[in-house]
Amino acid sequence: MKEYNPKEIEKKWQDIWEERGTFYASDDKTKPKYYALVEFPYPSGQGLHVGHPRSYTALDIVARKRRMQGYNVLYPMGWDAFGLPTENYAIKNKIHPRIVTERNIARFKAQLKSIGLSFDWSREVDTTDPKYYKWTQWIFLKLFEKGLAYKKEASINWCTACKIGLANEEVVNGVCERCGGEVVRKVKNQWMLKITEYAERLIQDLQLVDYIERVKIQQENWIGRSTGMEIDFAVTGGKQIKVYTTRPDTLFGATYMVIAPEHPLIDELKDFVANLDEIEAYKEQANKKSDFERTELAKEKTGVEIKGIKAVNPATEKEIPIFVSDYVLMSYGTGAIMAVPGHDTRDWEFAKKFNLPIVEVVAGGNIEEAAYTDTENGIMVNSGFLNGLEVKEAKEKISDWLEEKGIGKRKVNFKLRDWVFSRQRYWGEPIPLIYCEKCGWVPVPEEELPVVLPEVESYEPTDTGESPLANIREWVETTCPKCGGKGERETDTMPQWAGSSWYFLRYTDPHNDKELASKENLDYWLPIDWYNGGMEHTTLHLLYSRFWHKFLYDCGVVPTPEPYQKRTSHGMILGENSEKMSKSRGNVVNPDEIIEEYGADTLRVYEMFIGDFEKSVPWSQNGIKGCRRFLDRVWKLQSILTDGDAFSKELETSLHKTIKKVSEDFENLKFNTAIAALMSLLNEFNDRGQIHRAEFKTFLMLLNPIAPHITEELWQINGYEGMIAEQSWPRWDEEKTKDAMVEIAVQVNGKVRAAIVIPAEASQEDVKKKALEDEKIICFIQGKNIVKEIYVPGKIYNIVVK
Ligand code: ANZ
Numbered sequence: 116m117k118e119y120n121p122k123e124i125e126k127k128w129q130d131i132w133e134e135r136g137t138f139y140a141s142d143d144k145t146k147p148k149y150y151a152l153v154e155f156p157y158p159s160g161q162g163l164h165v166g167h168p169r170s171y172t173a174l175d176i177v178a179r180k181r182r183m184q185g186y187n188v189l190y191p192m193g194w195d196a197f198g199l200p201t202e203n204y205a206i207k208n209k210i211h212p213r214i215v216t217e218r219n220i221a222r223f224k225a226q227l228k229s230i231g232l233s234f235d236w237s238r239e240v241d242t243t244d245p246k247y248y249k250w251t252q253w254i255f256l257k258l259f260e261k262g263l264a265y266k267k268e269a270s271i272n273w274c275t276a277c278k279i280g281l282a283n284e285e286v287v288n289g290v291c292e293r294c295g296g297e298v299v300r301k302v303k304n305q306w307m308l309k310i311t312e313y314a315e316r317l318i319q320d321l322q323l324v325d326y327i328e329r330v331k332i333q334q335e336n337w338i339g340r341s342t343g344m345e346i347d348f349a350v351t352g353g354k355q356i357k358v359y360t361t362r363p364d365t366l367f368g369a370t371y372m373v374i375a376p377e378h379p380l381i382d383e384l385k386d387f388v389a390n391l392d393e394i395e396a397y398k399e400q401a402n403k404k405s406d407f408e409r410t411e412l413a414k415e416k417t418g419v420e421i422k423g424i425k426a427v428n429p430a431t432e433k434e435i436p437i438f439v440s441d442y443v444l445m446s447y448g449t450g451a452i453m454a455v456p457g458h459d460t461r462d463w464e465f466a467k468k469f470n471l472p473i474v475e476v477v478a479g480g481n482i483e484e485a486a487y488t489d490t491e492n493g494i495m496v497n498s499g500f501l502n503g504l505e506v507k508e509a510k511e512k513i514s515d516w517l518e519e520k521g522i523g524k525r526k527v528n529f530k531l532r533d534w535v536f537s538r539q540r541y542w543g544e545p546i547p548l549i550y551c552e553k554c555g556w557v558p559v560p561e562e563e564l565p566v567v568l569p570e571v572e573s574y575e576p577t578d579t580g581e582s583p584l585a586n587i588r589e590w591v592e593t594t595c596p597k598c599g600g601k602g603e604r605e606t607d608t609m610p611q612w613a614g615s616s617w618y619f620l621r622y623t624d625p626h627n628d629k630e631l632a633s634k635e636n637l638d639y640w641l642p643i644d645w646y647n648g649g650m651e652h653t654t655l656h657l658l659y660s661r662f663w664h665k666f667l668y669d670c671g672v673v674p675t676p677e678p679y680q681k682r683t684s685h686g687m688i689l690g691e692n693s694e695k696m697s698k699s700r701g702n703v704v705n706p707d708e709i710i711e712e713y714g715a716d717t718l719r720v721y722e723m724f725i726g727d728f729e730k731s732v733p734w735s736q737n738g739i740k741g742c743r744r745f746l747d748r749v750w751k752l753q754s755i756l757t758d759g760d761a762f763s764k765e766l767e768t769s770l771h772k773t774i775k776k777v778s779e780d781f782e783n784l785k786f787n788t789a790i791a792a793l794m795s796l797l798n799e800f801n802d803r804g805q806i807h808r809a810e811f812k813t814f815l816m817l818l819n820p821i822a823p824h825i826t827e828e829l830w831q832i833n834g835y836e837g838m839i840a841e842q843s844w845p846r847w848d849e850e851k852t853k854d855a856m857v858e859i860a861v862q863v864n865g866k867v868r869a870a871i872v873i874p875a876e877a878s879q880e881d882v883k884k885k886a887l888e889d890e891k892i893i894c895f896i897q898g899k900n901i902v903k904e905i906y907v908p909g910k911i912y913n914i915v916v917k
């Protein structure tokens with residue numbers, strides 16, 4: 116027997132698969148299809164990280180199993196290659212981002228191939244390829260046409276280091292998600308996408324899909340649907356302040372109001388306001404903070420009373436003061452609130468600090484100590500005609516009352532904001548619009564797409580915050596497609612999230628130059644059957660792509676309302692020290708080195724064996740060695756291989772049990788326990804000192820999706836027909852998974868006193884008979900009466916004696 120030499124056999128099989136196109140999806144649409152998808156990577160300069168193969172191997176296993184089950188499988192891969200790190204690298208090293216991108220892609224591709232992932236490489240997509248982004252631009256123009264893309268002066272998150280605007284989702288813990296730089300508010304003219312128009316459906320349609328619970332919940336919370344009321348408060352000077360509240364029931368407890376520093380009322384009531392300077396100064400302070408900082412619960416409350424104006428609480432008819440404070444955001448609700456310090460924590464803290472009255476209107480807590488925020492338990496007090504009602508009843512009653520009086524309206528609100536779609540950067544898709552003094556914004560005609568990124572000398576963003584494209588006058592200056600007059604091209608580019616919002620559609624028909632993909636292919640392949648990706652994308656890519664897909668569905672381009680039927684998510688792989696792997700910590704493991712030393716199959720087995728797929732787990736070099744030893748033992752099974760095509764009787768149950776376990780575990784992300792089951796089956800073979808040919812073949816097929824190279828090689832060495840990848844997935848017989856004999860613990864008065872072995876199908880009577888024949892049991896019950904028996908079938912038989 117030859118030594119197990121992964122270096123030799125892995126390259127050999129990778130070449131064979133590629134040559135034969137073994138894993139290419141077929142155009143034969145009569146076969147049942149299966150579309151498995153993983154998030155395509157951003158090809159960074161660092162190369163592949165050991166975190167990448169976790170997700171890729173998991174769905175590779177599913178894809179390989181599905182092929183063996185007779186499906187036409189699409190398992191594609193591509194590159195999400197626009198983006199800041201490449202651009203920053205290009206600026207620093209004075210290389211064109213195109214060249215940096217090509218280099219990074221080549222490296223990533225070689226690395227992925229060396230892992231033996233069964234991607235259909237004939238369908239590779241690259242978001243920076245003009246043939247691809249032509250369609251990204253095309254979708255943008257459709258959005259523009261339908262009024263879902265609009266340009267607006269918006270106060271946006273501005274990263275002071277990257278010098279670009281960021282979407283809310285890109286600000287994490289108050290700093291820039293990419294560089295950790297300070298984020299301030301800045302008013303800029305931005306292209307926005309109206310994702311809010313789809314808010315309701317993005318929540319409702321979560322019912323149509325099978326997403327793991329935490330993904331569903333995160334999306335729901337992010338979209339943040341709430342039901343409440345808008346209420347008008349009369350203000351000095353005949354004006355009104357409209358507030359949004361989810362607790363109209365607490366109206367009698369509203370002892371003051373707060374408006375956001377940016378609220379237009381301040382300007383409108385200028386003539387009445389006694390302390391305008393103080394308010395302006397406060398406004399300036401607030402401007403420097405991000406929404407995150409402003410609404411942080413723990414934060415010390417600040418604010419300024421607007422002197423000279425008052426509001427009237429419509430329920431109590433009392434005059435109440437109005438404050439400006441940054442804990443109220445202009446971007447949510449109406450930018451103004453009625454403050455109920457007895458029942459809202461932030462209002463309570465603010466009232467304490469500014470010595471404002473705190474009135475209890477829902478009994479049940481102790482408002483001296485904290486706001487009572489419970490909405491399930493509590494009875495209305497100090498609330499006039501609401502007294503004695505429960506919160507839910509009070510809500511309805513006051514809402515009716517306010518609507519009748521014409522000063523309130525029931526309202527559904529969403530936390531979700533429109534998507535800031537402009538970036539003042541070079542390395543992104545040009546926004547295909549031309550500005551004409553006469554015609555306004557005019558789309559570039561479809562036949563002129565793509566608008567290709569022009570060559571520039573410098574990729575540095577300008578300090579005024581304009582894209583470097585603005586410096587290329589000969590590109591910017593053009594003619595208006597509508598009137599033929601002078602026009603100027605938009606110089607903002609799209610955010611990195613653009614290309615990834617529809618890439619899964621392109622895989623179905625990647626070389627089509629007439630449409631983004633043909634109708635027949637979309638009809639056949641959609642929806643994606645299983646999509647695995649990172650939790651960090653739940654409120655970004657996953658939400659954005661659902662939005663684009665729904666929009667394309669409304670345009671009749673795609674056949675399904677949702678793109679992904681099933682969504683799962685993997686945990687992170689941490690350093691051996693359980694900290695996040697990062698260059699600065701020096702704990703990054705390079706998959707190339709693992710493959711070089713132990714082989715790709717070992718890497719694959721280890722990535723899947725490392726722990727619960729959904730949890731974060733630390734890397735372990737010892738674990739790697741253990742997985743290599745397992746494969747060495749698989750290789751050595753050859754030395755105990757004997758002829759015979761039937762399963763042997765002794766191991767029949769174990770074999771059927773393992774087929775069942777592995778088959779089911781692969782479907783349920785339990786790759787680790789599937790591998791453990793294969794390891795114990797291998798032990799059984801070794802204990803017996805023999806493995807029959809039929810058993811060996813089954814074992815190899817079960818292991819194949821996890822360790823495809825070694826299993827192909829063993830299949831071939833032993834002269835079995837065809838390739839293992841072309842075999843049918845093993846089946847189990849449910850009857851044969853049941854143990855013939857079971858061991859039952861016999862307890863007397865709750866203590867285990869003996870164990871009996873009995874056929875699995877034995878009745879309680881049989882168990883009792885056998886138990887009472889056992890000498891130890893006889894000892895314990897002699898001279899006593901059996902007063903009770905409890906039987907847990909197949910497990911425990913308990914006798915109670917007195
Ligand atoms: C009175 C009240 C009483 C409130 C009470 C809460 C509890 P959700 O559920 O997240 O939608 N709010 C409204 N607009 C705001 C803004 N622009 N900035 C900051 N806070 C704002 O939250 C709705 C509640 O958040 C609203 O209901 C309002 O406070 C506050 F016992 O109104 B409530």
Ligand code: ZN
Nearest residue numbers: 551554595598
């Ligand atoms: Zn024009």
